Amino acid sequence: MKTANLTLVAEQIGKKYRREWIFRGVDLTLSAGNSYTFVGPNGSGKSTLLQVLAGMQPSSAGKLTYLRNEQPIDDEDWYRQIVLAAPYLELIEELTLLELLDFHRRFKPFRNGAEPLELIEQMQLTHARNKEIKFFSSGMKQRVKLGLAFFSEASIVLLDEPTSNLDRQGAAWYHDHVTRLIAPATTPPVVLLIGSNQPSEYDFCPNVIDVMQWKQ
Numbered sequence: 001m002k003t004a005n006l007t008l009v010a011e012q013i014g015k016k017y018r019r020e021w022i023f024r025g026v027d028l029t030l031s032a033g034n035s036y037t038f039v040g041p042n043g044s045g046k047s048t049l050l051q052v053l054a055g056m057q058p059s060s061a062g063k064l065t066y067l068r069n070e071q072p073i074d075d076e077d078w079y080r081q082i083v084l085a086a087p088y089l090e091l092i093e094e095l096t097l098l099e100l101l102d103f104h105r106r107f108k109p110f111r112n113g114a115e116p117l118e119l120i121e122q123m124q125l126t127h128a129r130n131k132e133i134k135f136f137s138s139g140m141k142q143r144v145k146l147g148l149a150f151f152s153e154a155s156i157v158l159l160d161e162p163t164s165n166l167d168r169q170g171a172a173w174y175h176d177h178v179t180r181l182i183a184p185a186t187t188p189p190v191v192l193l194i195g196s197n198q199p200s201e202y203d204f205c206p207n208v209i210d211v212m213q214w215k216q
């Protein structure tokens, strides 16, 4: 069983677009079993920082390391550890929900070997299991993105603006699942990273980090 704990270490990470530094001098040690929320006003760099920490965008300065049991993991294997739910990530619209989950689990299995139909029930989308994603409402799509993040066997879970498009019931569903994700019983334990402007999205999170400190 893959229970070894993961740690993400950022040393003096910076990102610039053209000549503008979005953030600079980021030093962080983020460890499994913990949650961290990046806060800051619109355009302050929360999404960019999440993407850099996920290895989805290159940094312009500094060093990022993923450690498992204190040993560095090869950059090419990072993607196996990560799952991201974000408004700017698209789902495959031509697939039905059931087909999407079947496809997804081929490269990223679900926790505890869960079956797609069980997870669709947990997403409260059983009625839409055979509907193509392109016909889903924005809130239904958001539940799917979050569900894939909650239920995949990944060690690093990134949630950018997690309750966007969710109604009150959806927000309660998010809260229930996100708190389970960081419970001590979760295996493998996750590093949970959230980018948010909404206190209700991270009221359970003890580590709230203002990205404005890295504007120079």
Ligand SMILES: Nc1ncnc2c1ncn2[C@@H]1O[C@H](COP(=O)(O)OP(=O)(O)OP(=O)(O)O)[C@@H](O)[C@H]1O
Pocket (backbone or CB within 6 Å): 017, 022, 040, 041, 042, 043, 044, 045, 046, 047, 048, 049, 195, 197
């Ligand atoms: N590909 C890009 N090229 C140039 N500038 C970019 C690019 N992507 C982001 N930026 C700039 O980087 C800055 C940070 O954007 P980012 O989306 O990370 O902010 P954010 O804090 O997540 O904002 P929001 O709360 O509005 O989602 C903004 O000034 C944005 O215009």
